[in-house]
Amino acid sequence: MTTGLGEEERRLRDQFIAESNAHGAAVVEVVGDEQHPPYTFTVGAWRRFGVPEAVTIGLPRGAGEFLVRNYVRRAGEGEEFPPGSVWDDLIEGVLVTVEYVSKGHYFTYFGSVFLLHPDGDFDAVQLITATPDDMWPWEPEAPAGFDRWQPILTATHAPESWTPGVDGP
Structure with missing residues (x-):
């Protein structure tokens, strides 16, 4: 639905749809910047494949x-990404786990997705990366500031779908 969108928003929405189709x-x-880490997110994965949109922070x-x-x-080929599992082949030399993103973080980290889903009716996951020494942001031994450079986008800012060290990394 494009009702209420300005010309620029409609153009951007159409561009996102074309890119997700392709x-x-x-x-x-x-x-x-010095205060905020970079982040990267998808627009259209939910629409195209019915798989959660994804964000990664700090890379x-x-x-x-x-x-x-x-x-x-x-994910579009059917691979499942259950939270708390660890992959070592999504990006070379880096361990990656997945956590669901709390809806409270959607607008900040997935603002453009609202052009496709204005009611916020999409699922989203965070792809969380470990340090080169395989430390996760929630670990006490992780480098100072790592938890701020890669915040966990749950309501508690900690893993919620698994227990670290028990049934997750």
């Missing part, structure tokens, strides 16, 4: 796009 999802990279330009595109390709 590539599984459009990808948006948001540049960070350098290009790496985030590679990760979310790899996720969309594989």
Whole structure:
């Protein structure tokens, strides 16, 4: 539905739909600054394949796009990504886990998706990456500030779909 959208929003919505039809999802990279980490998210994966939109936070330009595109390709082919499982082949040399994103973070991290789903009626996951030493943001041994550079987008800002070290990383 495009009712209430201005010309620019309709153009952008049409572009996202065309990209998701061609590539599984459009990808948006948001540049960070000294206070805010960069993040990358998908637009159209839910519409195209019925798989959750994805976001990754804190990765350098290009790496985030590679990760979310790899996720969309594989999820679109039917691979499942249950929260708390770990993948070592989504991006070379980096462990990745998945957590559901709380709806309270949708507008901040998936604003453009609302052009396709104005009521916020889509699912979303966060692709969380470990450090090169395989530390996760919630671990006490993780580098100082890692938990702020890669915040966990749940209501509690901690894993909620699994218990770290018990049934998840």
